[in-house]
Amino acid sequence: MSVRKKNRKAVKHTHKHQGSKKSAKQIGFVSTHPRAAMFTGSSLIVIGVFLLITGMGNDAKFGLAMLSMAIGTIILFFENSALPKKTVK
Numbered sequence: 001m002s003v004r005k006k007n008r009k010a011v012k013h014t015h016k017h018q019g020s021k022k023s024a025k026q027i028g029f030v031s032t033h034p035r036a037a038m039f040t041g042s043s044l045i046v047i048g049v050f051l052l053i054t055g056m057g058n059d060a061k062f063g064l065a066m067l068s069m070a071i072g073t074i075i076l077f078f079e080n081s082a083l084p085k086k087t088v089k
Contacts, residue, residue, distance in 0.1 A: 037079040044072030 048069030055061025 031082040034079050034082045037075055037082070041072045041075035041079060044068045044075065048072060 045068070048065045048067075051061050051065035051068065055065065
């Protein structure tokens with residue numbers, strides 16, 4: 001087989017499975033809907049602060065408030081990393 005024909009065949013086979021990689025890239029809720037995830041995370045933080053203020057004497061409300069604020073913060077952190085970056089021209 002000549003060198004030209006070998007190179008031609010090698011180039012033809014390199015782009016064989018690129019479509020499947022692009023379709024399987026974003027599958028999570030945070031990466032597909034970053035604005036909704038931002039709203040959800042912010043809501044959880046606000047609910048956690050409200051429960052923290054109103055439930056000072058109750059251990060269950062305090063634990064639920066801390067859990068809600070922690071989950072909201074984690075969702076906001078991942079949402080910020082999933083937002084598309086603005087390109088500077």
